[in-house]
Amino acid sequence: MNSLSSIALSGMNAAQTSLNASAHNVANLATEGFKRQEAVQTEQPGGGVSTQVRQAEVAGPALETDVVTQLQAKHSFIANLAVFKTSNQMAGALLDIKA
Template identity: 55%
Template sequence: MSLSIPSGTSATATAISGMRAAQRNLDTSAHNVANLQTPGFKRQTAEQMAQPGLGGVSTALRQAPDASGDGFAHLADDLVEQRMSLYSFAANLKTVETEDQMLGTLLDTRA
C-alpha cells in the first residue's frame, strides 16, 4: 500500500501515518498466522513509535522473543491484532474523510 503523506502536521498527515501503521500491523500478524507451522519460523511484531514534532507514528518490525517455541500459543493474539488493525485503519480513514469534508465546506464559495 502506498499512501503519500502531506507535509505538515495536519489531521490528514497524522491519520495517513496511522493507516500505514495499521496496515503494517495487519501484514505482520497475517505473516505470523500464515507461517505458523513453518519449521524454525520466528514470529514478528510491529512496534509503533510516536513521531514528536512531525505528528503520527512510525512502525518498525522486530523478531518476537518466543520462549515457548509453540506458534499456536500466539494465534489468538495475532487474530486479535488483525481485528484491532482493521478498526484502527477504519478510524484513521474516517479522520481523512472528515477533514476532506470540512475543507470542502470551507472552500465552497456557494454554500
C-alpha cells in the same frame, strides 16, 4: 504540527503494517522454528506514528495474539480513515465558504 490528513494517513499505514505482520505470522504457523513478527509503533513529534517490524524473541506461534492484532488493525484503519475523510470534507467546506 502535522495536518490531520497526514496524521490519519500515518495511522492507516501503521494499521496496514500491523495487519501484514500478523498475517505473515498466521501464514507461518506450521513453520518449525519460526519467530513471529511484531509491529512496534512510535509516536512522532507533532502527531502521527511510525511503525517498525521486529522479530519476537521467542520462537513459536501465538494465534490468539495474531487474530486480536488483526482485529485491532482493522478497527484502527477504519477509525483513521474516518478522520481522513472528515478532514478532507472540512477542507472542502472551508474552500466552498472562501470561494
